[in-house]
Amino acid sequence: MKLDLFDFQHTAARATLEAVTTAFDRYRSAKVTTSIPLIAPTGAGKTVIAAAVLEALVAGSPDYDLAPVSRPVVLWFSHDPELNRQTRERLEAHSEVLNGRVKIIDSHFSAARLDPGHVYLLNAQKLSAGNHLVREKGDNTGYTIYDILDNTLADPDTNLLFVVDEAHQGQREAAAGKDSDTIVSRLINGHGKAPAMPVVLGMSATAERFEQAMRSTSERLPVKAVEVPVEEVQASGLLKDTIVLDTRGEEGRYDLSFVQLGAERLKEVTRAWQQHSRRTGDRVVIPLMVLQLPATPKPDEVAGLMDALITTYPDLHAGSFAHARQTHTEWDLGRYRVPYIAPTSVQHANDVRVLLVQEAVTTGWDCPRAEVLVSLKTAAEHTYITQLIGRLLRTPLARRIDGDDVLNAAFAVLPRFDADTLDSIVQRLEHGSVDAETGEKIPGRDVVLNPVTLTRNEHIEDCDQVVEVLETLPSYRLPGVQRHPLTRMYTLASQLAIDFPDVAPFAEVNAALCRVVDFEIESHREEFDAALHDVLHVDVHTTFVDRMTGQTRSTTRSRRANAAAVDAAYSGAKRVFPELANRYVKYLLVHDSQAPEGLEEGIRQAVATISAAASIRGIVDAVYAAARAQVTTLYEKNRARITTRPELREKYDAIRLMSDRPEPVGLSLPTSLVAGRGSSEVPVPTFAKHLLADSHGQAPVQLNAWEQTVIEAELAHDFTVGWYRNPSSSGRESLGVPWVREDGSEAILRPDFLVFSRSGDDVGVSIIDPHGTHLTDALPKLRGLSAYAKQHGHLYSRIDSIARVGETLRAIDHKDARVQEALVAEQVSVEALFQDERLSNWHSNL
Template identity: 40%
Template structure:
């Protein structure tokens, strides 16, 4: 893979591989049961990247996911849109070097009677229509198949190719149903659609062995399979559903969607277009400043100008005039379009060239893009950060769809603490508050994550809050020193983690030969196991060097049966296979360097053969992998602690890399917080025709020009907690904890199913005490909420580990009309929340009045 998977992507890939492996075993069993598996993730989650990782593991195996290669794996990628297939193929090529030469678009003439193992074939609905040369002459009725004619120059049809592939016992056909909600037909009375025939089989063509659906929602896949009238013998094994909270927390998606619209009636196209140009110019400057400070190539933000389906040439020409006037330094080729005509368009004196959607991201010279409807399904452009839409107010659906193409972050990571660079702006000249609210509702109810702590915030005319100069330096210093936790990974690999850490430390010249040092320590573990378990190892070596079998002999005359066993000496081929299996168990890198360690100084093949045998034998010992993992964790813990301060001097991109490496663990890991740089907040509320300013409070870490921060988004309990803390008299600063990023206090907790989640307490309060400046965690959270008890237990665990670094760690809920507090600095409270059956009981029995 050319991309490093985000934590949620790695978990989804691991879970999907487990299900596909079960599906394969299910199909190859005596029952030959066909099955389906689904992967669902919201828009922008990187479903194609996850699919690339899964397909790589199917073809070549994966040490990270403990998956052996399927030598007979064939993937048929199916959608109802040839353009979508081409975009998917392009993105698979971007994601995986290994797949690049194995991606085949099915075209006439197709001269293979079977699909070839190790390839991905792209097929769309039109290629299987009755008039298509690929299947011409094939009788698609439910009667016996006819072969009156065949595709030109080919004596078989593509249906025959599918039939031969499915019936070959050495092949396993995985059908990817891309955007599984499409192409299914609508009424049971309709003739079955092509995709239904693919799934269920028809005539003499067997059903698809394994259907792997990839879609944006669980409901879409379920609806698709229901519409396909899936036969009762197809078993749905599992739906791997990616948690939208984790997608948003990953930094892959922009945090904020900012909506601008006129507050009065009139024609404001020109005024708001100029506003959009100023915004994209401001973003260009902000990216240039950020990139210069980080030593990176600057992001070149793009503005999308969305026009009606039949735009007036005069209106578009006028818009281009405005763009050129407001942005005179714009290059001559900086404006392009993605209209369906695929040719240069003339608007007055302006000629605007066509650019294909998938090229826009890399064609950084294009700074303004003209578009009509939502740009082709499956395409996105992370550097598109401003949209001005000339669509009429009734077209909120089209606007929302296009916004869905613009929500990825340009660098595939969050710019920590910088809301301006983590947002996308949508300017709607033809909209008013009511219709803009419809866009907001569609965004929050669309494929984007939903809920208060899920998905991007939608902001209307926000103001940028900057660091508050009234806050003492000691507070900012303490903020950066506060402990926070990563979210554990389900499929963590300690050896891969320490290897990645070693490469990073060496690349940043913090520890020369880090990889060699790590491997030497892991070699020491293997040497120690060889000495400690010498007897077991000798037995394992004997097993590797011999091939055991059994013989059953029956005596027909006497009706007797004799069982016997035999052994043969393993040849080089058998030893190599045993080595490859052992190398997967202890990772190929460690196996390779350990072979070199054992055979050091030897120049004959026997030494390398003996080393391969020892690797294979060591992998058979149950103690080997746990011991290696434990040592890898020790090394990573030592190095992350040793270089903790030095890492803070690196660029933000490198710090983000180390944060990801730190998180590659099955347990919560300690990380430090990043300073917030700015935040966008709404400062007013529109009620009817009037505008009401939101309440504000002083001493927030980020504030407006008057040193105040709006609190209109706080609920009544949160406002009461805030005012109570301010009234105590020792408050130096407070911080409304954001819902994502390393500038957010985070701690890990396990939900009722045992899955790890992230808790981000509502408030941090910085107070002046006898011991100097100290921090308080205060989290108002209703005891009646379903996640309340799990979060209390997470707070208790966190306080048990890091409590001495805080003045107070408290959770608050309203009980019988009064706010009550659980103090997690008290051992009795921490012990109690681990035993009570619900959060309400904990508050009633062990809390005090707030």
């Protein structure tokens, strides 16, 4: 794959591969046909997951421990020719293996069969009545699709996978598409000479949708759906964190003013991406505005809107506009002639900066650079708006951008919406919804009304010192794509050698690991000697039977193992110790004074040594622990150099997170934060001393009544110099504390507040976390904070959890050894903990 998959994508790809290869085996052995649903919400990267699956089928994959499948053929069916082209571009963009192997079946397709090792894309229009692919031919003019499938499946060694891309079929198309359904049914069930499809993989928005499609098919074995959890997509950074809504504050028509505001938003986002590219070296994203017009727009009014955009943002010009209306022809607006562009082409047409649309563009439209929406629809047409906003949620670089909130937001300008309708949209966006076009689940997002951009609060005395304290705090993140401890260590060493040629860590870490192996062999000498004997020798047991008495006696003798047996053991060692196994063999050939004479015998002995070591659990565990320690040592030695280069931080964070446990990564104050001022009816309260604020030193922060009481009490202290509302996102801007759920799985707690206080010349920091005692996860979260305090408490003034007791708020400080001791007890009451005046302190009154 040309890109690194997220952990949830790896998991889905692995589960899908297991289901598909098992289904292939069932079909070959017993002609059992199978259907497999792959269910994923908006932004999950269904095509990325599919590309990983298809690549592994064609070429095999060490990541999934899979050899290439015998003669694999993939037929991919969708309902739209444009989606076929888009799918080919994506598959080839994601996978080097699939480059040149993806073919679109068009009107000129004349092959007798589908070639193994290829992916064929087919759409419903090619199988409509009268098309040569379905027309019975008595004149030898070619093959129908059913002839082609019959010829393909005539080879018993061929493994045919039929992919049905249902995720991009609109509900309206589905309702009207009986012909399309008949086509799919014939392909799946078999028609004429063509047998039924052996294995069907349905990529669908919901399990129900795929199951409904399968009800009309012949009997086939249904497999449990491979489902991508919505919450994992939310946490991945593939979707924008925030939706920013600009709305009118009073009655009236202000279309031009709000269109100009949209131009300002486009200018702001464009400038932010340019600055990000200069800072990090990432490619420059060219943002797109979508201007959603009324149902029957007048040409002169549309031209007036274009004038307003160009006047407000002079980088725009007549050539910056295109439309995606159903006419598919150039749009004559008098002084402007706006070309049509196919929606699937917009993402790569960077010269198009403003796309004029009327409804929701098209089913399944995907354009991550679309970041600003200005909608002139009325409240009665809110469905079109929520659909389009759902299409603005993908992050352009397929990841969260640390430090700049503008780049993690989608902007929507809605001048024609009243307060009631706006509230309905906010509810849908915050709590998630289902796209009426595709049926996809759209995860909920934070919604910001009438935004203001907050930057570093220079009204705070010694703000630089405060920020420096914040950025020294250890913040944990859950592991990403887990890698072998040795692979992770060597990956880090390689990256350091690339970025800092003077470091050259390879020799150092390799020698250190080889010495660990030496030490552990001595520590496990008796067990090791037995294992080494087993590698180098084959025990032959001989039994003698006395024919007269029936008595038996046995002898055992050892024979020298042949080269194939030693090689088999070494293959296992290379899986246990990737990269290290080969390096240790070379190390022994140079450093082992006890090595036998002769190169061939020396290699045999070295190979047997690492093979024996790889079979002993104690040695393996020690080597893995040493590799993890080397990652920490290498990173800490180079941390100062890495953290001064923003373009490197994320790269090294990703390597450190190739772990099997939460890892501490850096914490950074964002350069900007988009906050909402709320509506005129319900404004968001503002606070002083927040680390990010507007030009007046004020920050609008949405808090519940309990949180507001807590922060007001903290701000009332003379020694409090600043505070930070810890974000709920998983990026570098948020402090994370690991905790363990009741089921043993690991999670990350994000305390509500960091509060900074002055003590002489020093600035201290405290974690302040209002904590509901009634919640089922209250106790394990408290234990997580307590464990964090044991390890890092010296960096904090206080680590307080705060809970309500009667009409007061009481705090327990996790730095207190008595609190830590109470929390490790098997039977502990959270309520009693806060009520105990020996362990808790009064914080404030409600």
